[in-house]
Amino acid sequence: MERVAAARQDVRPHVPGEIGIWAFVAGDLIVFSVFFVLVAIGNRDEAEVFTRSRASLDLGIGVANTVLLLSGSWFVARGVARCREAHDPRFSRYFSLAILCGLGFVANKGFEWGTKIAAGITPQTNDFYMYFFVFTGIHLVHVLIGIGVLLLVRHTSRRPVLDRRDVRTLETGATFWHLVDFLWIFLFALLYLL
C-alpha cells in the first residue's frame, strides 16, 4: 500500500524520469537543431534540387511513419499513466503496442531506403539525399535504441508491484521514446513536406 502511495506521489510536479535523461535530451536537441537548420539552409540555397528530390519521396510512407510514432507515444503515455495510477501487470500491453509501432517504423524505413537505393539514389546523389540518408539514419538508430528501452520498460511494468524507482524507470524510458517521436516530427516536415 505504501508502495502504491509512493508511486502516486509522482504525479505531483516533478522532473519526469531521471534527471540524466533530460541532460541527454538537451544534448540531442542541440545536435538535431543543427541538422534542422542545415536542411532549411539547403532548401533555401538549392531550392530547385531540393524541390525535385523531395518530389521523388513517397509522402505516404512519411505520413505512415508519423502516425506510427505518434501512436507509439500515445501508447507509452497511456501505459505510464495507468501503471502510476493503479498498477496492473496487464498494462504492459501498452508498451508492447508501442514496440510494434516502432518495429513498423523500422520496416517502413527499410522499405523506403531499399526502393531508393534500388533506383540508384544514394547519399552521393545530391545534398538533399545526403541529408535524407544521414539524418533519417541517425534518427533510425534512435528508434532502434528506443525499442530496446521500451523492452526494458515493458519488463519493469510486468512486476506485480511498482515502487517509486520502478515508476521512475518507466518515466525515463517514456521520455526517451517521446524524444524520438518529436525529432521525427521536424524531420518529416523539413524533408517531406516543404
Add this chain to the structure above:
Amino acid sequence: MTRDLRGRIHDANDVAWLVLMAATALAWWWGRAAQGRGDAVRIAMAGVVLTATFKVGVVGYQFMELKTAPRWLQLAFAAWLLGISAALVVIICG
C-alpha cells in the same frame, strides 16, 4: 475528460493523440500547398514549420508530462521550441 465520445476517450492523452492526428492531416495539406507557386508557397512553408512546432509542443506538454514538470524545465523546452521554430521560419521564408 472522462467517459465522453461514447466512453472511448478516457483521458487527456487520448485527446492529444486525436489532435496530433488532425495536425498531421493539416501538415500534409500545407505540404501540398507548398508545392505550388507564388507568395502562397511561403505561407504554406511557414504553415508546415508552425504545425510541426505545435505537434512537438503537444507531445512535450502532454505525452512527455512537461505539464507537471518544474517551471525551469517547462521554460527551457519552450525556449528551445520557439527558438528552433523561429530560426527555421526565418531561413525558409525570409
